[in-house]
Amino acid sequence: MKLLTHNLLSSHVRGVGPRGLPLRLQATEVRINNVEFNPDFVARMIPKVEWEVLLEAADHLRLIEVPKGPIQGYEQDETFLRKMHHVLLEVEVLEGTLQCPESGRMFPISRGIPNMLLSSEETET
Amino acid sequence: LQFTSVEYILGKVFFTTCSDLNMLKKLKSAERLFLLIKKQFPFNVPSVSKGKIFSEVQRLINDDPESWLNVISIWKNLLELDAKKENLSQRDANPQKIKLGKNDTIIAEKLKTEQMQETEETRECQLEKQIEETLEQGDSLTKREKFQEEFQNDVAKAVDTHNENNLTFRVSCRCSGAIAKTFTAQEIGRIVGIALMKQFGWKADLRNPNLEIFIHLSDIYSVVGIPVFRVPLASRAYIRTTGLRSTIAWAMASVAEIKAGMFVLDPMCGFGTILLEAAKEWPDVYYVAADVSTSQLLGASDNLKAAGLKDKIELLKVSVIELPLPSESVDVIISDIPFGKKFKLGKDIRSILQELESPVAFGTIELSCCLLSEAHHRRLKDGEGRSIPLNSKGGHTDELGVAKCLIPEEKNGHRMLDKMPPFGSLVPMECYKVSLGKTDAFIYKYKKSHSSGL
DSSP states (O other): OBHHHHHHOOOOOTTSOTTOOOOEEEEEEEEEOOOOOOHHHHHHHGGGOOHHHHHHHHHHTTOOSOOSSOOTTGGGOHHHHHHHHIIIIIEEEEEEEEEOTTTOOEEEEETTEEBOOSSSOOOOO | OOEEEEEEETTEEEEEEOOOHHHHHTOOSOSEEEEEEEEEOOOOOTTSOHHHHHHHHHHHHHSOHHHHHHHHHHHHHHHHHHHHHHHHHHHSSSOOOOOOOSSOOEEEEEOSSOOOOOSSSOOOHHHHOOBOOOOOOSSOOOSOOOOBSOOSTTOOOBOOOOOGGGOEEEEEEEEOTHHHHHOOHHHHHHHHHHHHHHHHOOEEOSSSOSEEEEEEEOSSOEEEEEESSSSOTTSOTTOSSOSSOHHHHHHHHHHTTOOTTOEEEETTOTTOHHHHHHHHHOOSSEEEEEESOHHHHHHHHHHHHHHTOTTTEEEEEOOGGGOOOOTTOBSEEEEEOOOSSSOOOSSOHHHHHHHHHTTBOOSSSOEEEEEEEHHHHHHHHHTTSSBOOOOTTOOOSSOOOBOOOOOOOOOTTTHHHHTOOOBTTEEEEEEEEEEOSSSEEEEEEEEEOSSSOO
16 A cells, blocks of 8 residues: 555545544555656646655654655656655555544555455455 | 548448558457448338348359458458568567558458447547458469468467468358348348358358458448458457456546546446556556555556556555545546446445545546446436435535526437536536447536536
C-alpha cells in the first residue's frame, strides 16, 4: 500500500463521524520501489493530498526529507516533485496495520494489500 | 489509424485503411479483424427453395474467383511483411517500420459480439469500430510467398514456400436471422467448402489450416472474410487472466472519460480487467482496485505484475458497501457489477449504487459507470416510483432523497435513456447495450449533479 492510498482512506467504522477519520498507520515491513518519475502526474496529485495525514504517516514510517506542505510554484519545482514522488509513490507498506483513531479497530495490511472488511465474512468464488 | 469510408452494420464495422499491421493490432474495442472478400445483400430466404439457395451460396465463390485470389494475395502480403518485421526485430535492436503498399489496402473488421446503440451522436471512432473494408489491390504481387505460423510477436517461424494451389483451409460459418431457420451453419459451411475445393483446388484441413474463411449470413448482409490475425484482437498480450472481456473493459473505460490526474476506483474489480485496460490507455491516472475476495485480489495482483502495472494500480480489500473513502473523493467509479451464476452479490444493485454515490465527487467531469445485467437493468427501471431507503450507516453527508420517475418518451434511439430514472443525485447520462456472447449487458453512465435529491 502506498502512502498516496493511505492518504485517501478514511475510517468507515460504525459510529465514527460523518466524514470518517484518517487511519493511523503502523508498519512492520516497508519496501522502497523504484517507480518511474512522472512530474506531471505527481503535480496533479499534490492538490489531493491531506498534508497532516501524510506527515503523520511519514513520521510513523520514519521517513526523512518529507516536504511539509506544497510550496509556491511546485508544479515546476523538480526537487519538490521528486521528493513527493518518493514519499507518495515509492514507499510501499507491505506488512502493517491501519487503526481507526476513534474506535481503536485495527485493519491489517498483508502483502501490500490492506484488508478493510468490517465484517469477518468474505465472498469467495 | 487512418480509416476511410467507414460503415456500421449491427456488430460489424467495415473500413478502409492504409495502416500497417502493428497499428491494427492496437485496436482495442474490436474482437477480431478480417479481410473482406465479399459483402452483398442477404439471401432471400422465404421465397426461394433450398436448392436455389445452395446454388446462390456456391455463386459466392464461383462468380468472382478473382476477388478471392486478390484477397488471398493481400493476406499473404500482409503476413510476409509481418514476418519480415519479426525477423528484423529479432536480429537488431531497432525494427524497421515497413509500410504497406501505397495502393488502397482495405481491411474488413468484424466485431464478433459487440453491439453499441448510441443515444448520442459522435462518439469517438474507437468506441464504435464498425467498419467495412473491401480489399482491392492495384499491383500484382511478385514477392516470394512465405507463410507465418503465429502472428504473435514472440514467435515468428518461417514456413516453406507454398503456392496457392496447396492452400489448406477451413470454413467457419455463422447464420442468423431467416436463413438460420432453413439451414444449419454446417450445411452452408459444407457447400462453401466443396465449392472452394472445386474452384481453387485447395484442400480442407479442419485442425490446422493455413487459411480460415469466415462467413456470416444474416438478414442484413452476407459477408465473407478471412482473419488478419490468428489470435483474436481481444486476447491481450498483457492480461494473464481475464474476467470481463477485454474489449468491453476498454470500451467502459473509454465511456468513463478518464483524464490525467483523476482518481479512478473499481470497487468490485475481480481480476482487475477494466482498470488494466484503462491504465494501459490512460497511464497518468491514480487507480485503485478493490474487492472482497482475496483470491480475486491475488489474481489481480498477478495480472498487474504480468502487465507491468504494479505501480499504477493499488489494491484494496474492502466491501463495496462499506467504502472507506471520504465523500466526494473519487473522480470516476467504474465497475462490472457481478451477476450470473459465477458470483454472488450480497446486496441489491440499488443499495450498491447508493453506496457509490457518496464517494463520487460533484461536478461535470466526475461520473460513474457500470456494467449491469438485464436483471439489474430491470430492477433499476422498475424501482422508479419507490423511495430509496436511507442506507444503514446514516452518516453520509449526501442525502439520497427519492428517485424521481421519468415519464419515458419513446423517441427513436433515446428510449434507453428516458427509461433510466435519476438515482438520488446521480443522473443517468448514457446507456449502451453490449453483447457478451451468450448474454447481454448494459453499460450505464451516471454523473453526479447538484440538482436532484438534495
